[in-house]
Amino acid sequence: MLLHVIDVTHKCCVEQAHVVMKTLDDIGVSNIPVITVLNKTDLLIDMELPDKIYNSFPDALPISGISGYGIPKLVASIQKYLRASTVEMTVSFPYRNGDLISIFHKYGIAVNAMHGEESVKLSGELPASIAQKILEV
Structure with missing residues (x-):
């Protein structure tokens, strides 16, 4: 914009x-x-x-x-x-993908984080362009 x-x-x-x-x-x-x-x-x-x-x-x-x-x-x-330009998404990241976890927190609003032994499940809102890049990985 x-x-x-x-x-x-x-x-x-x-x-x-x-x-x-x-x-x-x-x-x-x-x-x-x-x-x-x-x-x-x-x-x-x-x-x-x-x-x-x-x-x-x-x-x-x-x-x-x-x-x-x-x-x-x-x-x-x-x-x-x-x-209007944000999307809600829930995604799981292995902890080894710390860069993606950081991107989610930097550009989005995490409303829920569930930590497991090897991964974290994040739910929240992200700009659509960032969400698309995360889904492509």
């Missing part, structure tokens, strides 16, 4: 934002989900976004880093994305 933060007080913010999106496309990463954030809304004369900005980014989240306006909604959007 990419947070694309746009400074709405810059006179060329729409053009700059389009250059960013074009660059992402040019380097082949335009398939990455993007949350567009319109920052510094507290510096606008009123809380209405200029039509040019609103029309260019109708799904963007207006925020103010100074006043905190819109931050809870931004956090909720990020959390929603993160929850």
Whole structure:
């Protein structure tokens, strides 16, 4: 996921934002989900976004880093994305595969660990991409 933060007080913010999106496309990463954030809304004369900005980014989240306006909604959007990109899994690892056990703990949330003589059974949530790599081993 990419947070694309746009400074709405810059006179060329729409053009700059389009250059960013074009660059992402040019380097082949335009398939990455993007949350567009319109920052510094507290510096606008009123809380209405200029039509040019609103029309260019109708799904963007207006925020103010100074006043905190819109931050809870931004956090909720990020959390929603993160929850959608995780999977629940239960997997057993022989203790000799300590690297995989470490990966599970580093990138995931282990909610249960059952230790046996030669292995550990972990249950929890992992990013889907990490879970896939673990399953491939």
